[in-house]
Amino acid sequence: EIVLTQSPGTLSLSPGERATLSCRASQSVYSSYLAWYQQTPGQAPRLLIYGASSRATGIPDRFSGSGSGTDFTLTISSLEPEDFAVYYCQQYGSSLTFGPGTKVAFK
Amino acid sequence: EVQLVQSGAEVKKPGESLKIYCKGSGYSFTSHWMGWVRQMPGKGLEWMGIIYPGDSDTRYSPSFQGQVTISADKSISTAYLQWGSLKASDTAMYYCARLGESFWFFDLWGRGTPVTVSS
Numbered sequence: 001e002i003v004l005t006q007s008p009g010t011l012s013l014s015p016g017e018r019a020t021l022s023c024r025a026s027q028s029v030y031s032s033y034l035a036w037y038q039q040t041p042g043q044a045p046r047l048l049i050y051g052a053s054s055r056a057t058g059i060p061d062r063f064s065g066s067g068s069g070t071d072f073t074l075t076i077s078s079l080e081p082e083d084f085a086v087y088y089c090q091q092y093g094s095s096l097t098f099g100p101g102t103k104v105a106f107k
Numbered sequence: 108e109v110q111l112v113q114s115g116a117e118v119k120k121p122g123e124s125l126k127i128y129c130k131g132s133g134y135s136f137t138s139h140w141m142g143w144v145r146q147m148p149g150k151g152l153e154w155m156g157i158i159y160p161g162d163s164d165t166r167y168s169p170s171f172q173g174q175v176t177i178s179a180d181k182s183i184s185t186a187y188l189q190w191g192s193l194k195a196s197d198t199a200m201y202y203c204a205r206l207g208e209s210f211w212f213f214d215l216w217g218r219g220t221p222v223t224v225s226s
Contacts, residue, residue, distance in 0.1 A: 037213070097154075
């Protein structure tokens with residue numbers, strides 16, 4: 001089973017700042033089959049990115065994904081108030097696995 | 108509108124059985140795998156299993172194999188998650204989520220069914 005590790009656990013930032021979130025896999029993720037989700041309090045998760053770098057329908061272009069192999073990154077170029085949430089990565093190259101999440105919190 | 112509608116909140120006692128549902132609408136229900144995801148209070152996301160409603164092919168996470176049963180009735184576009192004997196540790200939010208047509212990321216989520224198991 002592929003284990004995903006996300007860092008940092010919590011990222012404390014202010015609106016307008018850039019957020020960089022990391023997702024590392026215990027082995028190479030086949031064909032960069034990696035997705036990112038956002039979950040705000042009391043809400044269901046929402047798909048942001050799939051295939052490591054493709055934005056899902058309706059996702060603003062301040063969200064971008066990159067990476068391959070075992071190292072992947074989600075970048076939010078300029079934080080909006082609604083972006084303060086928990087972000088999960090998920091690999092689907094070999095069965096399914098979620099990472100433990102990174103919380104983006106107000107500084 | 109493309110959506111997944113889940114059944115309402117449940118409060119059960121340990122040892123009781125439970126079956127919750129997820130009804131898809133606005134898309135071809137038999138063309139997408141459907142998954143169930145558990146979120147325990149204050150914790151992260153755990154995939155439990157997935158089912159292909161077209162032929163009921165079902166795959167379980169090793170962590171949940173034998174603990175729950177996933178099924179689907181394609182005639183009414185509904186997927187189910189059931190327990191035979193609930194435990195307090197089953198207390199969680201349960202989300203159904205549609206998988207992409209060709210790839211196994213979750214592109215559409217239900218709002219979740221909260222399940223509380225307490226004596």
